[in-house]
Amino acid sequence: PAKPLIADDVPAGLKKVSNIVAVSSCKGGVGKSTVAVNLAYSLAQMGARVGIFDADIYGPSLPTMVSPEVKVLQMNPETRAIIPTEYLGVKLVSFGYAGQGSAIMRGPMVSGVINQFLTTTDWGELDYLVIDMPPGTGDIQLTLCQVVPLTAAVIVTTPQKLAFIDVAKGVRMFSKLKVPCIAVVENMCFFEGDDKRYYPFGKGSGSKVVEQFGIPHLFELPIRPELSAAGDTGNPEVVVDPQGQVANIFSDVGVCV
Numbered sequence: 001p002a003k004p005l006i007a008d009d010v011p012a013g014l015k016k017v018s019n020i021v022a023v024s025s026c027k028g029g030v031g032k033s034t035v036a037v038n039l040a041y042s043l044a045q046m047g048a049r050v051g052i053f054d055a056d057i058y059g060p061s062l063p064t065m066v067s068p069e070v071k072v073l074q075m076n077p078e079t080r081a082i083i084p085t086e087y088l089g090v091k092l093v094s095f096g097y098a099g100q101g102s103a104i105m106r107g108p109m110v111s112g113v114i115n116q117f118l119t120t121t122d123w124g125e126l127d128y129l130v131i132d133m134p135p136g137t138g139d140i141q142l143t144l145c146q147v148v149p150l151t152a153a154v155i156v157t158t159p160q161k162l163a164f165i166d167v168a169k170g171v172r173m174f175s176k177l178k179v180p181c182i183a184v185v186e187n188m189c190f191f192e193g194d195d196k197r198y199y200p201f202g203k204g205s206g207s208k209v210v211e212q213f214g215i216p217h218l219f220e221l222p223i224r225p226e227l228s229a230a231g232d233t234g235n236p237e238v239v240v241d242p243q244g245q246v247a248n249i250f251s252d253v254g255v256c257v
């Protein structure tokens with residue numbers, strides 16, 4: 001069972017962070033990192049001070065999706081705190097910027113590395129820290145949720161039925177930890193061509209989750225070649241939410257940009 005977090009437990013480097021938002025999925029490849037990065041840059045475009053922590057140790061995507069000039073994390077020689085690198089004003093920390101090879105680690109080691117990053121990074125003052133969670137709902141995810149005082153969670157899914165079952169698991173994990181799930185992003189929902197919308201994976205799984213768990217927001221994100229290209233070229237300036245509704249995601253937990 002989850003250990004309740006007491007205020008004194010909050011790592012020093014996170015104390016000046018107002019809101020910590022986990023972007024989570026139970027399966028890989030559904031677009032979790034794409035959503036996390038675009039959510040962060042959308043918030044930054046709206047004037048917020050934002051950081052991204054890529055907690056996906058096995059497959060860190062941040063170095064591919066965002067291409068900062070300085071690609072290796074620095075350490076403050078006095079405090080020994082990790083200093084995030086930065087791109088377009090957004091602070092970035094990823095295992096992929098740690099200058100190490102790909103990770104072959106057992107679960108407890110992964111939890112240890114994540115803890116180390118979370119407890120020794122000096123984020124400074126931030127309005128939002130977006131955490132790109134490792135996919136799944138196992139020990140690694142639980143530990144992370146216990147170390148970090150999460151404000152809210154955003155769940156990413158695709159329309160297939162299997163993804164729905166997995167999302168339900170994610171929602172249950174966060175609700176056990178008393179973290180509100182404020183939005184579901186149904187990614188790769190449809191694509192547009194010949195003035196028509198095509199739903200290659202069927203319809204309705206996102207709205208089913210939202211109804212079942214009383215989640216306030218559902219975003220349908222289409223398949224867009226620009227999004228994929230932006231992710232592959234390290235240029236994250238495409239926003240998830242061109243209608244400017246990102247702020248609404250946060251209104252229900254009393255968080256404003």
Ligand code: ADP
Nearest residue numbers: 028029030031032033034222223224227228231
């Ligand atoms: P995850 O973090 O869930 O593993 P990613 O965000 O890395 O998934 O996305 C997997 C791949 O799919 C990436 O190449 C990404 O660019 C692409 N992708 C994700 N969402 C979309 C979308 N809506 N339209 C086009 N390509 C997408």
